[in-house]
Amino acid sequence: MSRPFRLIDSAAALEECKKQLTADLAAQPTSQPAPRLYLDTEFESNRSGTRLCLLQISAGAQIFVVDPLTLKRIEPLAEVLGGANVEWVLHAGLQDVELITRHFSVPAPGRLFDTQIAWGLLSPEASVSLSYLTYRLLELRTEKAHQADDWVQRPLQTSQLRYAAADVEHLGELQDHLLLLASKLDRVPQLYQATSEGLLPPRPPRVVLNLNSFRNAWQLTPPKQAALKYIITWFNALPHKAQRYVPESKVLLSVAAAAPSTVVALGRIKGVSPSFVQQYGQELVSGMHKAVGEAASADFELLEPAPYATFDEIRLDAWLTSWRAHLAVELKFAPELVLPGRVMKEVKTCLETQGAGAMHEALDGYRRALIVEESARFCANRPPPV
Numbered sequence: 001m002s003r004p005f006r007l008i009d010s011a012a013a014l015e016e017c018k019k020q021l022t023a024d025l026a027a028q029p030t031s032q033p034a035p036r037l038y039l040d041t042e043f044e045s046n047r048s049g050t051r052l053c054l055l056q057i058s059a060g061a062q063i064f065v066v067d068p069l070t071l072k073r074i075e076p077l078a079e080v081l082g083g084a085n086v087e088w089v090l091h092a093g094l095q096d097v098e099l100i101t102r103h104f105s106v107p108a109p110g111r112l113f114d115t116q117i118a119w120g121l122l123s124p125e126a127s128v129s130l131s132y133l134t135y136r137l138l139e140l141r142t143e144k145a146h147q148a149d150d151w152v153q154r155p156l157q158t159s160q161l162r163y164a165a166a167d168v169e170h171l172g173e174l175q176d177h178l179l180l181l182a183s184k185l186d187r188v189p190q191l192y193q194a195t196s197e198g199l200l201p202p203r204p205p206r207v208v209l210n211l212n213s214f215r216n217a218w219q220l221t222p223p224k225q226a227a228l229k230y231i232i233t234w235f236n237a238l239p240h241k242a243q244r245y246v247p248e249s250k251v252l253l254s255v256a257a258a259a260p261s262t263v264v265a266l267g268r269i270k271g272v273s274p275s276f277v278q279q280y281g282q283e284l285v286s287g288m289h290k291a292v293g294e295a296a297s298a299d300f301e302l303l304e305p306a307p308y309a310t311f312d313e314i315r316l317d318a319w320l321t322s323w324r325a326h327l328a329v330e331l332k333f334a335p336e337l338v339l340p341g342r343v344m345k346e347v348k349t350c351l352e353t354q355g356a357g358a359m360h361e362a363l364d365g366y367r368r369a370l371i372v373e374e375s376a377r378f379c380a381n382r383p384p385p386v
Contacts, residue, residue: 005063005165007156009070017057017064018076024059025086034087034111036060037080038171041096042151042164050095052103053151056168057081063165069154074104082106089171090199091130092116097199114195115171118178120337121187121194121370124328127336134170137177142166185332193366194337206240211303214253218303225303226295227288228256234287245279247271259288315385320348326378327371338367356384 008017025035042054055066057077068074080086081100086109090096093114101108119133120126131142149160182188209232211217220228231252235243246252251271260266263281267274324344328335339347346362354361356379360372 003063003165003169005065005161007065007067007161009067011071011073014066014071014073014076017066018080020062021057021059021064021077021080024061025080025083028060032087034085034109035083036087036089036113036172036175038089038168039093039096039100040090040164040167040171041099043095043099044150044152050099051152052099054156054164055100055103056164058168058171060172063168065161065165067156068103069152078104078106083109087111087113089113089115089175091133091167091171091174092127094199094201108200111192112195112199113175113192114199115174115178117195117198117337118175118182118191120334121191122178122181122185122332124332124334126334130167133174137174138170140170187370190366190370193369197365198337203240207235207243209235209249209252212306213249215306216253218305220257220303222297222300222302223292223295224256224259225300226291227259228253230287230291231256231284234284245276247273247276255284256288259292260285261289312385316348316351319382319384320344322382323375323378323384327374330374331370333370338370343367351384351386356386359384 006013006017008014021037025037028035036059038058038060040056041052042056044051044053052068055068055077057064057066066077081104088097088100088109088111090112091114093112093116097108097112100106115130115133116128119128128136131144134140134142143163143166145159145163151160178191179188182191211228211232213232214228217225217228235246235252238246247255248271251269254269255266255272258265258269260269263277263285266272266281266285267277324335324339327333327339343362347359350362351359359379360368360375363371
């Protein structure tokens with residue numbers, strides 16, 4: 001490590017750190033869209049959560065290693081981190097952004113740049129390490145001697161602090177190299193969009209259950225179908241946050257199949273937690289009991305089992321694999337980053353339910369801007385088999 005670093009473990013040192021960072025931010029080139037803060041963290045994770053142990057921060061000159069476990073006040077640094085016009089630059093920063101925003105009570109800035117995500121949009125490689133990327137772009141070898149250290153223990157060794165500081169030393173150079181590569185591909189906006197989507201993931205969509213959500217629903221008799229339909233209606237009416245505490249669909253199917261008549265019987269079903277029984281047990285048991293009691297066999301048809309696989313599905317999966325590989329090679333991106341399994345599943349569902357003309361409806365954000373044109377060319381030559 002060649003640049004100097006300073007440990008910040010006192011109130012006086014934190015004030016000096018704030019002043020120096022503010023000055024370094026102001027001294028950055030005005031040609032940049034926003035002044036940059038280079039950030040990394042060391043943390044400890046256990047069953048009770050994740051604890052921030054160190055914050056490494058630089059504005060391009062001196063590197064500061066801030067010790068939040070020793071400091072009693074952190075407000076001065078929060079003013080810098082939460083600046084209205086500032087850009088955070090990180091590597092694999094999902095955990096870092098969550099820790100920093102929570103610990104310092106600041107929102108994430110409008111501009112985020114992740115060097116790992118950026119490399120995945122410019123190469124076939126996803127989820128590369130910082131040391132690997134530093135070597136690939138800057139031809140510098142970095143040491144990883146303290147990667148598995150216990151960062152809660154104090155005092156920290158000088159070698160540990162040097163190791164931690166090194167994680168932000170070259171972020172500025174890496175970003176400049178990546179932006180240059182991106183500009184040649186006319187892809188700079190997508191780098192920032194992909195970082196925001198990767199480090200600030202959207203709220204998971206609300207889950208809506210139906211009979212197709214339960215593979216083995218076809219085994220239920222009409223009265224038990226009535227119980228399952230009640231469970232589906234009940235679940236879909238729950239607030240989004242509450243849905244996360246409901247047992248998985250496999251367990252819900254077991255509940256419908258048993259149609260327990262008492263809360264105690266509900267609690268005996270494997271996968272049903274005591275806390276769930278306490279909060280929703282009586283409502284669920286009463287609702288199922290009423291639905292089963294009012295069910296008439298004539299109101300239900302025996303369901304047909306869905307096939308485990310079809311040749312049409314095998315053909316479509318093969319086409320999607322080819323489509324994904326073609327786009328990755330032609331557009332020069334890592335398929336695991338741009339088209340992960342979640343997105344591929346959405347594209348497949350769109351093809352199966354709405355047809356080839358609507359397949360791009362599953363793409364949004366930077367993916368739509370990046371992919372649609374080349375995808376249309378591929379589909380013109382090799383139409384999807386739907």
